[in-house]
Amino acid sequence: MLIEIDLESDLPIYSQLVNQIIEGIATGHLKPGEGLPSVRTLAADLGINLHTVNKAYQILKQKGFVLIHRQKGVVIQPQGIAKADAYFIEGIKETVKPLVAESICRDISEEEFITYCRELFSYFHKQKGGFSNE
Amino acid sequence: MLIEIDLESDLPIYSQLVNQIIEGIATGHLKPGEGLPSVRTLAADLGINLHTVNKAYQILKQKGFVLIHRQKGVVIQPQGIAKADAYFIEGIKETVKPLVAESICRDISEEEFITYCRELFSYFHKQKGGFSNE
Amino acid sequence: MLIEIDLESDLPIYSQLVNQIIEGIATGHLKPGEGLPSVRTLAADLGINLHTVNKAYQILKQKGFVLIHRQKGVVIQPQGIAKADAYFIEGIKETVKPLVAESICRDISEEEFITYCRELFSYFHKQKGGFSNE
Amino acid sequence: MLIEIDLESDLPIYSQLVNQIIEGIATGHLKPGEGLPSVRTLAADLGINLHTVNKAYQILKQKGFVLIHRQKGVVIQPQGIAKADAYFIEGIKETVKPLVAESICRDISEEEFITYCRELFSYFHKQKGGFSNE
DNA sequence: GTGGTCTAGACCACG
DNA sequence: GTGGTCTAGACCACC
Numbered sequence: 169m170l171i172e173i174d175l176e177s178d179l180p181i182y183s184q185l186v187n188q189i190i191e192g193i194a195t196g197h198l199k200p201g202e203g204l205p206s207v208r209t210l211a212a213d214l215g216i217n218l219h220t221v222n223k224a225y226q227i228l229k230q231k232g233f234v235l236i237h238r239q240k241g242v243v244i245q246p247q248g249i250a251k252a253d254a255y256f257i258e259g260i261k262e263t264v265k266p267l268v269a270e271s272i273c274r275d276i277s278e279e280e281f282i283t284y285c286r287e288l289f290s291y292f293h294k295q296k297g298g299f300s301n302e
Numbered sequence: 303m304l305i306e307i308d309l310e311s312d313l314p315i316y317s318q319l320v321n322q323i324i325e326g327i328a329t330g331h332l333k334p335g336e337g338l339p340s341v342r343t344l345a346a347d348l349g350i351n352l353h354t355v356n357k358a359y360q361i362l363k364q365k366g367f368v369l370i371h372r373q374k375g376v377v378i379q380p381q382g383i384a385k386a387d388a389y390f391i392e393g394i395k396e397t398v399k400p401l402v403a404e405s406i407c408r409d410i411s412e413e414e415f416i417t418y419c420r421e422l423f424s425y426f427h428k429q430k431g432g433f434s435n436e
Numbered sequence: 437m438l439i440e441i442d443l444e445s446d447l448p449i450y451s452q453l454v455n456q457i458i459e460g461i462a463t464g465h466l467k468p469g470e471g472l473p474s475v476r477t478l479a480a481d482l483g484i485n486l487h488t489v490n491k492a493y494q495i496l497k498q499k500g501f502v503l504i505h506r507q508k509g510v511v512i513q514p515q516g517i518a519k520a521d522a523y524f525i526e527g528i529k530e531t532v533k534p535l536v537a538e539s540i541c542r543d544i545s546e547e548e549f550i551t552y553c554r555e556l557f558s559y560f561h562k563q564k565g566g567f568s569n570e
Numbered sequence: 571m572l573i574e575i576d577l578e579s580d581l582p583i584y585s586q587l588v589n590q591i592i593e594g595i596a597t598g599h600l601k602p603g604e605g606l607p608s609v610r611t612l613a614a615d616l617g618i619n620l621h622t623v624n625k626a627y628q629i630l631k632q633k634g635f636v637l638i639h640r641q642k643g644v645v646i647q648p649q650g651i652a653k654a655d656a657y658f659i660e661g662i663k664e665t666v667k668p669l670v671a672e673s674i675c676r677d678i679s680e681e682e683f684i685t686y687c688r689e690l691f692s693y694f695h696k697q698k699g700g701f702s703n704e
Numbered sequence: 705g706t707g708g709t710c711t712a713g714a715c716c717a718c719g
Numbered sequence: 720g721t722g723g724t725c726t727a728g729a730c731c732a733c734c
Contacts, residue, residue, distance in 0.1 A: 175639055175642070176637050180732075180734090181640065181733080183323050187400040187403070189400070190403045193407050194402075216734080220732090220733080233407070248410075254411050257407060257410075257418070260401050260415070261421075264398070264419060265321075265422055266324060266325065267394055268426065269321070269326075269327075269329075269426060271386070271394070272328040272423070273367070273426075274383055274385055275386065276386050276422040284391070285412075285419060286412065287395075288395065288398055293406075294399050306716060314709060314710090315709085316709080316710090340721065342720095342722090350711085350712075351710060351711050352711080352722095356722075356723085369444050372449065372717095372721075372722080373722080374717065375721060406727085431707080448717075455668040455671070458668060458671045458672050459671040462670075462674040463671075476714075486719095488718080491719090501675070515678055517675045517677075519677050520676035524672075524676060528669055528686060529686055531665065533690055534589040534593065535662055536687065536691055537595075537596035538658075541595050541596050542652065542653055545614065546688065546691040552659070552666065553680075553687060554646060554684070556667055557670055557674070557680040557683070560671060560674050582724060608705080609706085610705095610707090618726085619725060620707095621724095621725075622725060622729095625725095627707090627726090640707080640732095641705075641707080641732060641734050643706060692733090
């Protein structure tokens, strides 16, 4: 799977990494049990610091997306990801709330906003339909 | 309007301020032309530094939500907020994208996600319907 | 002559006042020897503070645009304005310099920039041609 | 590039910084992709506070002249500066207008004024022609 | 090391 | 009284 880092983004690199790997899982490009590159490999490939990659992997582990084996390296959680809990739902709402507020102020209708969300769901599902493994 | 700061949050204080004021505008608790507390007053009320409040106000000004008058202080943009541009839409999508990805991984259906968004829209609109002036 | 104050401008009110009176002289709307409203009158008309008007008048006096008589009030310098000195020329250049720099960076050609300047000269001269005294 | 601050100037220090860096880009002394000193370094070199330098950098970022990288620090916008928009043109005219008015009052001819502008353009372009890398 | 955030306290310009 | 500027010094996130 191709990972692209934008060094000029205001999003920390490790967050970009976390996001893209989760998106990879959502699209199905990364499948349960599949291995991820080693910290060193990925850091070298992306031209970033070891610690940055490691931090991303630790976060993914903490979130339940990957397992970190001492020898086998990092693999996508084979038993599937834990279902959403109330805490996660709450996080979604908290993140979306200011977006909705600003949308209302800027005359974006509820339906328009929903449309953007649906587009994103479509984006991930379409890819899941017919991808090649890389 | 009541403003509450969570010093433990990982969101910077000035961002929390920005968000809550935008939400206040969205709900109609803050109306165009209405004045906001002076930086010193609000800082004292919230027990934070006046520079932090000032930073929030500057961001709101730059976003077009408030005007900063010479002596009158800070007032909600009387002519309404600028409509959303492509740049803002893009920002929404970028913010929502990782949420959607993780939702898919955690078996939150598109409809469930949309429901949460609609709830937020309802939350703001309900308040706008019948609010008392404070 | 009509004077308009923009309370939301980042230019101080007294500067706006100074500028507009100088522009009035440049266009010929205000003629040498002509009287200006008293500090109190103008302040009341514009809905601003006495001190603000006074500050503007003092600056105009210091620049040689008006005389301030204790009884007769404020009148446009009857003997015409002092010619530009090296100091004034220097001031022009210092003010224009950063504009030119940014224009170059933003691909505004020298000729385009000059065109804007000529437009401003035309603006003042045209008015000078055929105006009615208010 | 040499930067000089005039602590006596009525122009805020951060504005002087902004101007000089833009002028550096206009002359070609600062080239796209080139790095600027860190806020701490520049502050120490100039004997001013790091927040003052930071404010200048933030303004330059907002104007599109520099990028602020995570760790690489501040670099001149590598893809060139955004072209002028109507808003910027308006700003030029607003700034130049009072200068033209006063020039007319002080018997500076249109041609003389234009000459000063052209001199400034020449000043920047000459440097751009044959500069040494510092 | 970098910039980002926050605090604290000072002085000034403006009206 | 208002906000604007500047200083000083602290701690944190990121890499």
